[in-house]
Amino acid sequence: MRSLVLRSTRFQLPRLWLGAVLSLLLAACATTAGFSHSLQLQAGGKLAVLPFVNATEVPQAEVRVQAIAVALLHEKGLQQVLVYPQPASANPLEAPAAATPRQALDWARRHGAAYALSGTVTEWRYKTGVDSEPAVGLTLQIADVATGQVVWSAAGARAGWGYQALAAVGQAQLADLLRGVHVVRAPAKAPAKP
Secondary structure (H helix, E strand, O other), X not given: OHHHHHHHHHHHHXXXXXXXXXHHHHHHOOEEEEEOOOEEEEOOOEEEEOOOEEOOOOOOHHHHHHHHHHHHHHHHOOOEEEEOOOOOOOOOOOOOOOOXXXXXXXXXXXXXXXXEEEEEEEEEEEOOXXXXXXXXXXXXXXXXXXXXXXXXXXXXXXXXXXXXXXXXXXXXXXXXXXXXXXXXXXXXXXXXXX
C-alpha cells in the first residue's frame, strides 16, 4: 500500500511543477484591457479617426497606432473610415504641429462623420533588460461629433515576450480594446412589390 502512495505522489509532483511553470509563463505576458461599455456603430456610417497624442519618447508612435487602428476598424466592417490629414514633416524626428481637439472635431463635422476616434499612446517601446520585451499602453475615446461628448472609452496595457514584435503586441492590444465597438450592418431592404 505504501508503494502505491509513493508512486501517486511522484506523478503529482511533476504535474504541480508543470502547473506552476505554466502560470508563471502566462503571467509574464501581462495584459490589461477595459472599456466603459459596448458601442454600436452602423457599418455604412462615417467614423473619423483624429490625431492620436504621443505621450511617449518614441517618435511617431501615435502615427503607427493610428494606422493600426484604421486597419482594425476596416476589418470590423466599417466602410467609411476618414483619417484626419496631417502634414508630413521633412524631419522624421520632428513632430508636425498638432491640431487642437476642437479643430479636429470641426474637420470631422465638415466631412459628415457621426463619431470620431482619438486616443493617447502612453507606452510604445521595448523594455530594457535581457529579453527586451515589447510593452504598449493605450487609451481610446469615441466622441459624438455633433456634441463633442465622449460616448465610449477604453484603456489598456500589454507586455509581450522578448521574441515578439512591438507592432504585433500593439495590434493585439488595440484589437482587445476595440472589442467594445460593434459594427451593425443595416438589414437588406425587401424588393418593392409591383
